[in-house]
Amino acid sequence: MEKEILLKETEDFVKSVLEGDSSGHDWWHIHRVRNLALMIGKSVEADLFLVELAALLHDIDDWKLTGSAGDGQKALRWLKRCGIGEHDAARICGIIEGVSFKGAGVNTFTDILECRVLQDADRLDAIGAIGIARTFAYGGSRGRGIYDPSIPPEMHTNFENYKKSTAPTINHFYEKLLLLKDQMQTTMGRTLAEQRHDFMRQFLDQFYTEWNC
Ligand code: NI
Numbered sequence: 635m636e637k638e639i640l641l642k643e644t645e646d647f648v649k650s651v652l653e654g655d656s657s658g659h660d661w662w663h664i665h666r667v668r669n670l671a672l673m674i675g676k677s678v679e680a681d682l683f684l685v686e687l688a689a690l691l692h693d694i695d696d697w698k699l700t701g702s703a704g705d706g707q708k709a710l711r712w713l714k715r716c717g718i719g720e721h722d723a724a725r726i727c728g729i730i731e732g733v734s735f736k737g738a739g740v741n742t743f744t745d746i747l748e749c750r751v752l753q754d755a756d757r758l759d760a761i762g763a764i765g766i767a768r769t770f771a772y773g774g775s776r777g778r779g780i781y782d783p784s785i786p787p788e789m790h791t792n793f794e795n796y797k798k799s800t801a802p803t804i805n806h807f808y809e810k811l812l813l814l815k816d817q818m819q820t821t822m823g824r825t826l827a828e829q830r831h832d833f834m835r836q837f838l839d840q841f842y843t844e845w846n847c
Contacts, residue, residue, distance in 0.1 A: 637683055640716055647730045651694050657775035658768030659693050663759055667692065670757035671824075675748070677822045684722075684748045687713075688729040690752055692752060694733065724744030735760075737796035738789040738809055743819070754823030757814045762830025763810060766837055780804065781845070807838060 635643075649661050668689040675685040691709040691832040709730055713723040733748040733756050736742055744750055759765065770780070787808035790796035801808070817832040818824040 648690050651796045658771040662744050664777045674822045675751045680747045688726050692730045736793040739791035750819035752821050
């Protein structure tokens, strides 16, 4: 299959899978991550075809949406259906596998260039104004409260505990979002993360000012 046709068909497939999502993992998240990933990918001379394909497919097996560990089965089945060879399909699934955040104390550093690019792009969409909107949308979709001063944030040292957390959404800023800036793996990712990080800090300051008035 021609690369352009493959990308377009993958886009349509992903849209159909994520249609109706209200947890912040809808098609527009994929769209933004793809654009960020292509921009970052260019800056480090990554394989842009792999980056784009992995960006399109990166959330269809996500544990937050499927309820199970991201085993990459949907993505793999799709790639095989498109006639992608075993080696390339495994490479793309490997990139996707390395993307997600697994807890404050869990190291997700990777030396696969395309994975570094996609990880930064996905994490940039988790912070800043859009990140704040998505975080509350996700919390609401899982029945989490907004804030409870009696429940302190927890630094999860393994993925299982991180997944099980039912803490209020404000805790998520400390357990994940504010940590992402220092985990960026590309120069462009680090630069873009700065402003988004500062905006979250401002948001939290304002939140507590209003809470305590
Ligand atoms: Ni994502």
